[in-house]
Each structure stands twice: as C-alpha cells, then as structure tokens.
Amino acid sequence: MRCKVLACVALLTLIKHVSPSEIQAGLNASATLPCNVTLPGPTEMSLIQVSWTSNGSSVASFSNGIPNTESGFSWNASRFDNGEFSLTILRTSFNLQGLYECTVSNNSTMWHSSNVTFSILVPPTLDVPRLWLMLETESHLTCRADGFYPPPIAFSWTRAGIEIQTPTDQVQGEPTPNGLYTATGNLTIYPSREDQNVTFGCRVLHSGRYQELEFNINVTYPPTVRLSALPSQANNVPVTLYCDVDGFYPEQVSMSWRQNGSVLPDLPTTDQNLDGTFRTRHYYTLSPAQREQGGMVECAVHQPGAAQPVISSEDLAKLDPRAGEPPLLTNSAKASVALMCISLVLVILLCFGFSWRRRDEKQKSLNVSGIILPPRVTVGQKGRVSLSIEGRRVDRVLTTWFLNDIPISDTSLIGTSRANFNCLYNPLTTIHLPYGLTLTSPASEKGPLLTSRGETGYYKMRTQGPLHSSGSGTQQLISSLTFVPQISVHKGAVFKCQVSYAGKDKIVAERVSEKFTILSPPEVSEIQLAETQNDSDVISMTVRSSHFHPDVITFRWFCEGGELSPVASQASSSPRPNSEGFFSAFSQCKLHRSELEKGSTKVWVSVHHIALRQPITRETRGFLKRPSVSDVISSASPLDQTVILGCQITDFFPPNISVTWLRLREGERDDREEEVIEGGEMWGPIQTQSRLYRATATLKRRATSQEKKEKGGFGGGGIICRVEHISLQEPIEKHWKSIDIATPSIPPSISVCWSSEGVGVFSLVFKGGHPKVKLLWAAGGRTLTPLVSSETEEIGDDGQRELKSVCALETSTNLPSPSSKQQERRKNGQTRTKAAVMDPDTEGIEYIDEGGHEENNNVDRDGETRSEFCDDSDRDSVEHPGALHINKVNLKHGARERERGRLRVCVEITHPALQLPVYRTWTEPNKDISSSP
Known part of the structure; x- marks a missing residue:
C-alpha cells in the first residue's frame, strides 16, 4: 500500500501530502479515522470520488453522490460539503487493526491522499x-x-x-x-x-x-504463650487452667485447647497492652474424669498469616500436683466404708469384681476417627482410605474393611506363597503379636500396580502402630486400605470399617465413608479437518474425547483470540457410557476455506474436565488439503524376479503423510490383513504449488517360495496401499490384485478369403497369452467404421490355447476382378468359402500363412496382409442361421466419378502386456480396383 502511495506522489502533482497519523482506541469501542480536505470553492459533489481502503480491500466509497460503507463502518455524508470525509469504526476489534488509506479525487484528478494507522490499546x-x-x-x-x-x-x-x-x-x-x-x-x-x-x-x-x-x-506479630493452673483443694472437683498470650498483633486470634490430642472448646477474651499489642487469658475447666485421666495439656494460638500455631504444653501432673492422688473420703464415704467392712465377705468380693470389670472396660475404651478419603480418586491410580484408633489396648484391635456391605480381602498378595507366614497369615486383617510386635506384609505399597482380578479389584491392607501418643499409656493405631479405583466396582460405593478386639465377636465401633466421585481424565485426539460434503468451501474441524468420567465435559473453540461457536457437540447432552462405564464425546466447528488458506490462521480448542488440573489444548494452523490417491500400478523385473508396486499421492497439505502396505491372503477379509514389513519406500513429499505437495509410495519385493506357489506371488488376496493424513477421518485404501500376464503370439498379417459374390472373410489366429486379447475390427476408405466379428477358443495340437477371430465384409461397389488362376481355383474354393462364412472354425479354410500359390497373394505396400479370392456364388449361404454376420461398407467415389476409394480393413489388438495397442491392416491393391459401370 505504501508503494502505491509513493507512486501517486511521483506522478500526480496535485496531491496534498499529509503525514501519517496513528489512532488508538480500546476494545469494542468506536474510533474515528480523520480525512479532511480543503475544497477549492463550490464543488459539485456528484463529481467527487472518495475511497477508504484497508490492506487492499475497500471499506467505504463515495461516487456519483452515493455513499457506501462496509459492515462495521460509517461516516456522516452531511459533512462532505465541508471537505470532512472522516470514517468511523463502530465497534473496534483486533482484526480491524492496520493501515487505512483515504483518497479524494475529482474525475481523474486526485485532490488528497492520507494514511491512518489504527491499533488497539487496552491498559491493564x-x-x-x-x-x-x-x-x-x-x-x-x-x-x-x-x-x-x-x-x-x-x-x-x-x-x-x-x-x-x-x-x-x-x-x-x-x-x-x-x-x-x-x-x-x-x-x-x-x-x-x-x-x-x-x-x-x-x-x-x-x-x-x-x-x-x-x-x-x-x-502479624507472634505472641508468647504460657500455660498455668488455678490451685484446687481436692481432686474430685474441677480444675481451672489458664493460658497467658502476650505481645501479639492483630487483635483477632483464635484459641484452641487440646488434651491428649483431642480439641477442647474455649471462649477467649483480650486486653490491649501499652505498646499497642494485645493480651488475653484463656481458662478451661477440666472435669474430674479429665483431671484423673492426666497426660499432656496443650494451649495452641492461631493467627492470620502464621503457617503454624504457637503451642505451650505441660504435663497435667506438673501443673496440678493433686492430679492422680487418691480422692479424700467424705463423711458419707466413710460411713459407706464402715458399712462395707461389716458386710459379708461375699459382698466385698462382688464389689471388688464389679470394680475390676469397670476398670477393664475403661482401659478398653477406644476413640475412633472417621474414614479419611483421598482428595482425588482417579482410575488406574492408587487411592488410600484410612482411619485412626486411639486407646490403651490398641495392640489387640482388629479392623475389617467392607466395600458397601461386601468384605474386602487383600488381593495384593494373591500368587505369593503363604508358607512364609505359617499359621499367622490372615488376608482380612493385620495381626498384632504379643510384646508390641506386628506382622507386616512383604509387599510394598510403593511397588508397581498389580492387575485387577475380576470384579474384586486391587486391595492392599496396612496397619501402622501401635504408636505411643502420650505418657499416660494411650496408644494410636492407623488402619489404611490402598485400592485401585474401577468404575464398574467403586462407582457410587462407600467404604466401611468395623473395629473389634481379637477373640471377641462384638463390634466396638463402625465407621462409614462418604460417597466419592471416580475421575478419569479424557483422552483427546488431534483436530481432524475435512471438507464438508455439501459445500467444499467450508472446512469442518472435529476433536474427540474418550475414556473420561464423569460425563460432564466442555469444549471451547478459539480462532485468533475470538471464541467460536461449535456447530455440533455431543457434550451438550449427556453422552452415553460404554460397557466399561467410560464416556466419549466430540465437538465440531466449521470455518470457511478462505480463512484456513491464509496459512497463518490459528484455531485451537480447549477441553475442560473435572479430572484435569489444567485443560487440554489441541491446535492446528493453516489449510489442510485432502490427498488424491491413484490406483496401484505394477511393473516386473524378469532379471531378479522382483515386483515393484507404485501409488501416486497428489495435492495434499500439510506434507506429513503416512503410507502402509498391507497384504491380504486368499479368501481373507480386510479385518484379517497382514502388514508387509519390508520393501516399502516413499519419494517426497515435494512441493508442487503453494501449500500443495505430492509423493510416490513404492513397494519392491521378491516373492518367496511360498508366495510363488500362491496365485500372483504376493498371496491371492492382493496388496493394499493405505494412505493416512490429518485431513482424513478414515484412511484411503487402494487394492491391487496380482494377475498372471503372458504376452500372446500375434500373427504378422490378416488372412483374407474372397467369395465370387464379393464377400470377404478376414481372420486372425492368436496362440497362448493371458488374459485374452481385446479386438476391434474396422473397415472403410479414408475413415473406418467398426465391424462385428466372432471369436472362438480351442486348444491347439501343440497344447496351447488358440483364439480365432473372424470378420465377414461385403462392399457396396464392384468387387475386384479375379485373376485367371483364381478363376481356375473358383470351383475348388467354393465349398471352403461357404464354410468360412457359415462357420469360421470349419476345417480346410485356406489361409495364406498356411500355404498357397504366390500369384494368389496380394500384398499391400506395407507388407502386412495377404489375400485370396474364392469362388462362391451361393449367396444364400450367408443367410444360414449359423453364419457369420456380414458387415456392409460403402466406399465413396473419388474426385472422378468412375474412381472409387481403396478398401481398408484394420483390427486393433490390446492386451495388458502391451504398452501400446498393436494394429494389423489389409489394404485393397490398386490393380484390383475396377471402374464403376
């Protein structure tokens, strides 16, 4: 465009030069491109021509007093009289950026030309x-x-x-x-x-x-924390603890109390220090049972911005010296003791037994957490569920896991010899031995995944502990279950864990997990481009996602920063699952061919699914052209007994293309094809035009002994050339089947026999060859007319197959006059001529190449044919039902009325072994042409 402007400056002296200006505007706003001209006095507006162009395309014009603008542009025609031809962009976008040129002329005289650069500017x-x-x-x-x-x-x-x-x-x-x-x-x-x-x-x-x-x-200022307890007069009354928190900022803090790891509730209060920080004291009153339990007591302070809380912990026995001492007896208690001393010994023993049982039950009390599920449950990846058990006798605890209500067995050890575990092996639980010892499985949870077995799946059980959690004798046990998720097994299921003591049938505790969603990330194909069947100027782009779960999936199409609307998408409605429970979906978008033929147009699609941490993106750039594939052609080399197959692939883009040669055996279908491994090559791709390529695929092979026995040398089923390209939804296949080709023996000339009535019988005999030759007889003068012939096959004396072709012909002008020796033979040849017309296979037909007198041979100037005249005046013989069809040919006269054209009889011989057709011609001799009566 700049070159065009410079040329106008050099050639036209009336141009008013204006320095290029730049106009910037926000996105989706309006922008005015200035173009102001000083008109030389009153001007007839119908004689003024105004043109606005962008990148070589016209966006607005004014001619013959009529303004025209493209969609998205406007100007005020009422201001044209003042020389103001400014153009307004109604809604700015990225594709409207670039150089704009305004030209104003009067008839053939240019008055004004200016350039304006428009660009988008959006601040952050x-x-x-x-x-x-x-x-x-x-x-x-x-x-x-x-x-x-x-x-x-x-x-x-x-x-x-x-x-x-x-x-x-x-x-x-x-x-x-x-x-x-x-x-x-x-x-x-x-x-x-x-x-x-x-x-x-x-x-x-x-x-x-x-x-x-x-x-x-x-x-955030971290505080200092100090934990204390208020004095108490007795052990059987509540004790009050307080926690001093000093020097923290901001005021908003949260306090939490814990005893032996369990969270206790609290109500905080705060006061402000002189330095602007705050202080607070938090109290917590322990019940007599909690005071008697003893153990470690913690005070934890949580602040915003702090990764870890500030903790102060002390042993309750150190804070409260009376904790753990036997309680003092009151008067009522002393009376009860005195009464018990007077009672019977049996009552004392019963009370002692009841107290011992109560203590044993207390020691057996357990604190069981809920089942913890993994944050993400993905198909094919190990997931782990677990729960925590706290108590004083966790070394005797057994856990049993269920999927819904079905017990789960440890399938990770299937196939391992159980002799190494003796009688202690138990696939359902982890066995804890005396003295704190546990039986651990030799299989590692970090090892490779084992394949799922039927509908049971992969499960591995593991127990960690007992772990000492405090000085009061409380222990912790963690029971976990590692599994490989399967949709058919775990969809909509819950895990359940039952806790019991060894040797006891009673279930101490039971926990049930929440339902979890099984995730399977989608497998996303590349964008497939193809021409639309009804409109070749529209290109359809298709992307497919498969093997995902759950069924909610989103496709978003983009083109150079703008979002496209898909024309077809299975994701809009819930796709149906396959037999394994996975879902598949596709999305399709269409663009005009001109957009893609630019070569730089970028189209991409992003696939969003809950199983993906980041969306999957597939993109394509430029135009894709579907290849044209020719039929497979073959050539053989008799020296090394090799066969070369070739296939031409033309007019495709991009140049990435794949060719595979496949062999089909006799009687097999396409789904049982066998790939040919060796011998395949490809020449190219080579560029023929802008964004067009061609290539040649070849297959060179020498048939093996087994293949030689099979029909065709490559197997009776033939060869397939399969071409794959990104523009093809399905590969293009060309099928070639090997055929035994043998060249026949072709006679050097046509044999001819004429009857006395002017009927000529023309014949050729071919020996051997496969497949049969194709023949076309024709006769006439300067131009030839196709004739009807008859062909018969038989086996000759030498064992070869013979093909005889016979054609009968009668001309409409006078026949050639027979010679004297021909008249002598007329009587002997009469029967043969009749038989030749009636039945071309009759024995005794006299052909020139089989023997004859020299004077009977009329050879044309090319030396290709021979002729013989036979005497046969019985015209009724040709009307026999078994006779040959007699073709009639009209020969036109020449320039002189008494001179007619020479008769020509020609046969065209075609065969797959011949690169070009072979021709045999008989031409009527000059001396036999008689003048018309």
Whole structure:
C-alpha cells in the first residue's frame, strides 16, 4: 500500500501530502479515522470520488453522490460539503487493526491522499491481594495485571514513594480467550515492625505509560504463650487452667485447647497492652474424669498469616500436683466404708469384681476417627482410605474393611506363597503379636500396580502402630486400605470399617465413608479437518474425547483470540457410557476455506474436565488439503524376479503423510490383513504449488517360495496401499490384485478369403497369452467404421490355447476382378468359402500363412496382409442361421466419378502386456480396383 502511495506522489502533482497519523482506541469501542480536505470553492459533489481502503480491500466509497460503507463502518455524508470525509469504526476489534488509506479525487484528478494507522490499546487492571505477612519472615507479594493489549509489560515496586525494585525484563504475558493478556509480578520482602502502615506500590509500564496501585501490608506479630493452673483443694472437683498470650498483633486470634490430642472448646477474651499489642487469658475447666485421666495439656494460638500455631504444653501432673492422688473420703464415704467392712465377705468380693470389670472396660475404651478419603480418586491410580484408633489396648484391635456391605480381602498378595507366614497369615486383617510386635506384609505399597482380578479389584491392607501418643499409656493405631479405583466396582460405593478386639465377636465401633466421585481424565485426539460434503468451501474441524468420567465435559473453540461457536457437540447432552462405564464425546466447528488458506490462521480448542488440573489444548494452523490417491500400478523385473508396486499421492497439505502396505491372503477379509514389513519406500513429499505437495509410495519385493506357489506371488488376496493424513477421518485404501500376464503370439498379417459374390472373410489366429486379447475390427476408405466379428477358443495340437477371430465384409461397389488362376481355383474354393462364412472354425479354410500359390497373394505396400479370392456364388449361404454376420461398407467415389476409394480393413489388438495397442491392416491393391459401370 505504501508503494502505491509513493507512486501517486511521483506522478500526480496535485496531491496534498499529509503525514501519517496513528489512532488508538480500546476494545469494542468506536474510533474515528480523520480525512479532511480543503475544497477549492463550490464543488459539485456528484463529481467527487472518495475511497477508504484497508490492506487492499475497500471499506467505504463515495461516487456519483452515493455513499457506501462496509459492515462495521460509517461516516456522516452531511459533512462532505465541508471537505470532512472522516470514517468511523463502530465497534473496534483486533482484526480491524492496520493501515487505512483515504483518497479524494475529482474525475481523474486526485485532490488528497492520507494514511491512518489504527491499533488497539487496552491498559491493564492491577490487583494486589491483601495478605497477612509474618514478622521478619520471608514473604511474597504478587501484583496481577489483567486485560491489557498489546504486550509486553514491565513491573516495578515502591515503598513510601521510593522505588525498591527497578523495572524487570519485559513480560509478554499469557493470552486470554478474549484476545487480551494477563501477567504477574512478584516481590520478596522480610516484613519489619517499621513496615506496618507504610504505603507500598506496584508500578506497571505499558506502551510507554506508567500505572500504579498503592496498598498497605498487614504484619502479624507472634505472641508468647504460657500455660498455668488455678490451685484446687481436692481432686474430685474441677480444675481451672489458664493460658497467658502476650505481645501479639492483630487483635483477632483464635484459641484452641487440646488434651491428649483431642480439641477442647474455649471462649477467649483480650486486653490491649501499652505498646499497642494485645493480651488475653484463656481458662478451661477440666472435669474430674479429665483431671484423673492426666497426660499432656496443650494451649495452641492461631493467627492470620502464621503457617503454624504457637503451642505451650505441660504435663497435667506438673501443673496440678493433686492430679492422680487418691480422692479424700467424705463423711458419707466413710460411713459407706464402715458399712462395707461389716458386710459379708461375699459382698466385698462382688464389689471388688464389679470394680475390676469397670476398670477393664475403661482401659478398653477406644476413640475412633472417621474414614479419611483421598482428595482425588482417579482410575488406574492408587487411592488410600484410612482411619485412626486411639486407646490403651490398641495392640489387640482388629479392623475389617467392607466395600458397601461386601468384605474386602487383600488381593495384593494373591500368587505369593503363604508358607512364609505359617499359621499367622490372615488376608482380612493385620495381626498384632504379643510384646508390641506386628506382622507386616512383604509387599510394598510403593511397588508397581498389580492387575485387577475380576470384579474384586486391587486391595492392599496396612496397619501402622501401635504408636505411643502420650505418657499416660494411650496408644494410636492407623488402619489404611490402598485400592485401585474401577468404575464398574467403586462407582457410587462407600467404604466401611468395623473395629473389634481379637477373640471377641462384638463390634466396638463402625465407621462409614462418604460417597466419592471416580475421575478419569479424557483422552483427546488431534483436530481432524475435512471438507464438508455439501459445500467444499467450508472446512469442518472435529476433536474427540474418550475414556473420561464423569460425563460432564466442555469444549471451547478459539480462532485468533475470538471464541467460536461449535456447530455440533455431543457434550451438550449427556453422552452415553460404554460397557466399561467410560464416556466419549466430540465437538465440531466449521470455518470457511478462505480463512484456513491464509496459512497463518490459528484455531485451537480447549477441553475442560473435572479430572484435569489444567485443560487440554489441541491446535492446528493453516489449510489442510485432502490427498488424491491413484490406483496401484505394477511393473516386473524378469532379471531378479522382483515386483515393484507404485501409488501416486497428489495435492495434499500439510506434507506429513503416512503410507502402509498391507497384504491380504486368499479368501481373507480386510479385518484379517497382514502388514508387509519390508520393501516399502516413499519419494517426497515435494512441493508442487503453494501449500500443495505430492509423493510416490513404492513397494519392491521378491516373492518367496511360498508366495510363488500362491496365485500372483504376493498371496491371492492382493496388496493394499493405505494412505493416512490429518485431513482424513478414515484412511484411503487402494487394492491391487496380482494377475498372471503372458504376452500372446500375434500373427504378422490378416488372412483374407474372397467369395465370387464379393464377400470377404478376414481372420486372425492368436496362440497362448493371458488374459485374452481385446479386438476391434474396422473397415472403410479414408475413415473406418467398426465391424462385428466372432471369436472362438480351442486348444491347439501343440497344447496351447488358440483364439480365432473372424470378420465377414461385403462392399457396396464392384468387387475386384479375379485373376485367371483364381478363376481356375473358383470351383475348388467354393465349398471352403461357404464354410468360412457359415462357420469360421470349419476345417480346410485356406489361409495364406498356411500355404498357397504366390500369384494368389496380394500384398499391400506395407507388407502386412495377404489375400485370396474364392469362388462362391451361393449367396444364400450367408443367410444360414449359423453364419457369420456380414458387415456392409460403402466406399465413396473419388474426385472422378468412375474412381472409387481403396478398401481398408484394420483390427486393433490390446492386451495388458502391451504398452501400446498393436494394429494389423489389409489394404485393397490398386490393380484390383475396377471402374464403376
């Protein structure tokens, strides 16, 4: 376009030159492209021509007083009288960017020409998340710039108006579906007390302009924690603990109390110190049973921004010296003791037995957690469910796992000899031996996955413990179950775990898990492009997803920053599962061929599914052309007994193409094909035109002894050339079947026998050859007319197959006059001539190449044919039902009335072994042509 403008400047002196200007506007806004001309006085507007062009295409024009604009553009025709021809873009977009040219002329005189460059400019939107940062701890600030165009962008940071980090290298950012870009900048700091309430800033440099977002950071001060207890007069009354928390900021803190790992409720209160920090004291009153239990007591303080809570722990026996001492007897208790001493010994023993049983049940009490499910359950990946058991006798605890209500056995050890485990082997549970010993499985949970067995699946049980969790004798046991998810087995199922003691049938506790969703990420194909059947100018693009679960899946199509609407998508409705429970879906989008033929148009599709941490993207760039595949042709080399097959592949794009040669045995169908491993080669691809390629696939092989026995040398089924290309939904296949080809023996000339009535019998005899030759008889003068012939086959005396072709002909003019010796033979040849017309296979037909007198041979100037005249005046013989069809040929006269044209009889011989057809011709001699009466 610039070259065109410069040429106009050099040739036309009336052009008013205007320096190029640049117009920028936001996305989806309106923009005005200026074009102002000073008109030389009153002007007839019908004589003015105005044109706006962009990239060689016209977007607006004004001629003969009529304004025209393309869709998306407008201008005010009422201002044309003032010389204002500015063009307005109604809704800006990325594809409207570029150089625009405005030309104004009057008849053939150009008055004005100017260029305007239009571009999209969208400043970024800045955002810094408000975070709590821990005092004097490495922290990270993130500044996010969203929705800017064009890239790149640069980040810098300020503190109290002073730059603390200079602009980094320019960042291109990541494109978003709407065509804009997003980028992030990071700053690492160690917050101090001086940073509290100080203004920080994130500064962004974009297209030569700075943009800044100011903010304040929040600094968290960790506290000091001290745990104490209020004095108590007796052991059988509640004890009150308190926790002093000092020097923390901000005020919002949460407190939690724990005893032996179990969380206790609390109601906090806070007060403010002189230095601006806060303090609080939290109390908690232990019940007599909790006080008697003893153990470690913890006070944990949680703050915003702190990764770990601040904890203070003490032994309850140290905080409360009376904890664990026997309780003091009251007066009622002393009276009861006195009464018990007077009672019978049997009553004492019964009370003692009851107390012992109660103590034993207390020791057997368990604290069982809920079943913990894995965060993601994915098909083919190990998942693990577990629960925790706490108590004093967990070494005698047994766990049994169920899937719904079906017991689960350990299938990971199937196939392993059980002799190594003696009688202690139990596939359902983990056995705990005396003295704290456990029987562990030799199989490792980190080993390779074992294949699932039927409908049971893969399960491995494991128990960790007992682990000592406190000094009071409480122990912890963790029971876990590792499994490989299967949709057919685990879809909609729950796990259940029953806890009991060894040797006891009573179920101490039972826990049931929540239902979980089984995930299977989709397998996404490449984008398949193909021409639409009804409209070759429309290209359909299809992507398929398979083997995913659950059924909700989303396809999103994009083209150069703009989102496309799919024309067909199975994902819009719930796809049906296959026999294994997996789902499949497809999505299709269409574009005009002109868009893809640009060679740089980028189309991509993103597939979203809950099993994917990031969406899967497939993209294609440029035009795809479906290849044309020729039939398979063959050539044989008699020297090394090899056969070369060839297949031409033309007019395809892109050049990536795959060719596979397949062999089919006799009687087999396509689904039982056998691939030919060796001998396949491909020449090319070579470029023939812009974005068009061609290639040649060849297969060179020498038949084996077994293949030689089979028909054709490659197997009776033949050979398939299979061509695969990205533009093909199904491969193109060309089938070649080997045929035994043998060249026949062709006579050097046509044998001819004429009757006295002017009927000529023309014949040829072929020996051997496969398949049969194809013959076409024709006769006439300068032009030839096809004739009807008769062919018969028989086995000759030498054992070879013979093909006889006979054609009978009668001309409409006078026949050639027979010679004197021919008249002498007329009587002897009469019977043979009649028999030749009636039955061409009759014995005794006299052919020139079988013997005859020299004077009977009339050879044309090419020396290809011989003729013989026979006397046969019986015209009724040709009317016999078994006679040959007598063809009639009209010969036109020449320039002189008494001269007619020479008769020519020609036969065309075609055969697969012949590269070109072979011709045999008989021409009437000049001396036999008589003048017309």
